[in-house]
Amino acid sequence: MRILGLALAVLGVLGVAVAVAVWRQPQAALAISHWPFAWRYDPDLPVSPHTWRQLWLALAQSGVALVMLVCALFSRRWRYGLLAVAVVLAFSTQWPRPQMLLTEAHSTSYQRSPLVFSDANVLRGGRLYQAQCASCHGAAADGRGPRAASLPTWPSVLGAPLFDNRLEGELHWHVGQGGKRPSASAMHGFQAVLSADDIWRVLDYLRLRAYGTSGGAGMPAVPAPVVHLVCRDGRADSLSGLRGLPLRVVAHALEAPDQPQDPRILTIALTRGAPGKANADCVAADRGAWDAYALAAGVPPEALAGAQFMVDRRGWLRARRLPGAAPAWTSADNVCGPGGRMEGGAAGGLGELLLAMDRTPIALPQRSP
Incomplete structure (x- = not known):
């Protein structure tokens, strides 16, 4: 009986530890291949104070019942009395309905894409x-x-x-x-x-x-599409090979002058099939690269020329500067300032943008490179 009591206590502690570990993890950071439960915790689900009180009372009552059960296993004189109290407490506990605290889940709820965001x-x-x-x-x-x-x-x-x-x-x-x-x-x-x-x-x-x-407002962070590159120093053959460096992706316009090089960032030129016509650290000449970044700009491919994107050291899209608009960088978060907008494209502005990206990294897991 004592061994059974110890086993129940260990299982209870392990269950609480696992629940706390899952609860403390950001939802976007969890990657579980098979979620075995019909419900999951959602930190954004509004829960009334009454429901929280009911939950804490139920947990306290269940805790007392568990203590009584363990004491009954170790006590000969009061065993049956303690067991009776534990059973009464356990069966009289009023738990809140799951949908008041949790949201519906599926076996794939915490799965993440195994594919490269290319x-x-x-x-x-x-x-x-x-x-x-x-x-x-x-x-x-x-x-x-x-x-x-x-x-x-x-x-x-x-x-x-x-x-x-x-x-x-x-x-x-x-x-x-x-x-x-x-x-x-x-x-x-x-x-x-x-x-x-x-x-x-x-x-x-x-x-x-x-x-x-x-522009990324109202949604989680989006990775920069991984594209094939030709770098003049041969340092990488894809965008994922440049992780750890801040990047500026520029849709090269044939009639426009080259963007001035900035030693603080690596410049990648999208050329749509003209690899030798851009002055950049790396060139993505594939038409697919051009079309993917046109999606990121929200414009048709034929209107992408002149657009620019800032990619942080972890590979996330952090800011963009659309063609034909006023010369300003915009972002969904505050890397471009409190209003999500940074006027001008001068070196000083880029410096502030780089510092802001490093100060506020995206706290989400990266996809496989």
């Missing part, structure tokens, strides 16, 4: 989206596809709010499985026509497209 994967995701999703959600992901009006539920807009407080694995599950109940959603599951990797590609396409239209 121009090839993003553009393939775009082609799959146009083939499988655009008829309902619209070519521009605005919910205005040609079939939208004929559906029982109007398709959702697949913009920045889609990724706000939504785990990657849950988005993947909803695309693959569709609605929880056939009558609750007009969208059917795509698991039969899209592989797991292809669903990740579609989500990456939508993520980069949402960044392009919103």
Whole structure:
């Protein structure tokens, strides 16, 4: 009996330790291949003070019941009395309903994409989206596809709010499985026509497209698309090989003068098939690279020339300067100032931007390079 009591105590301590470890982890940092529970903790879920009080009272009552149970296992004289008290306390505990504290979860909730966030994967995701999703959600992901009006539920807009407080694995599950109940959603599951990797590609396409239209406001950080490079000193052959260095990605315009080089940053020129015409540290000549960054700018590929992007040392898109607009860097966070805007592109402005990126790094895990 004493061994059983010790085993129960050890299991209880381990369970509490695991729960606390999961709770303290940022949701975006968790990567669990199979989540075994139907619910998960969501720090953004509003919980009333009454529900919190009910939870703490239930935990306290359960704790007392556990103590009574352990004492009963070690006591011969009061064993049955303590067991009776423990049973009464355990069965009379009033726990709050799970949906008052937790949000619904799926087995894939904490899965993360195993794919590189590259121009090839993003553009393939775009082609799959146009083939499988655009008829309902619209070519521009605005919910205005040609079939939208004929559906029982109007398709959702697949913009920045889609990724706000939504785990990657849950988005993947909803695309693959569709609605929880056939009558609750007009969208059917795509698991039969899209592989797991292809669903990740579609989500990456939508993520980069949402960044392009919103500038990153109202959504988690977005990586800079990984592209193939030719560097004049041979230091790397892809964007992921430059991690640890701040980067400026420039869509080279043939008729415009070259951007002045800044020794504090590495300049990457997107040339759309003209590798030898840009004065830059590295050149991305593939058309796919150009098209991927056009998505990040929220403009058609033919209008990208002149755009610039700042990429931090961890590979995240932090700021952009769009073509044809007033000369200003803009960002979704405060690296461009409190208003998310930094006027001018002088060296002093870039210096402030670099310092701000280093002071406020993105506290999220990187994808595999």
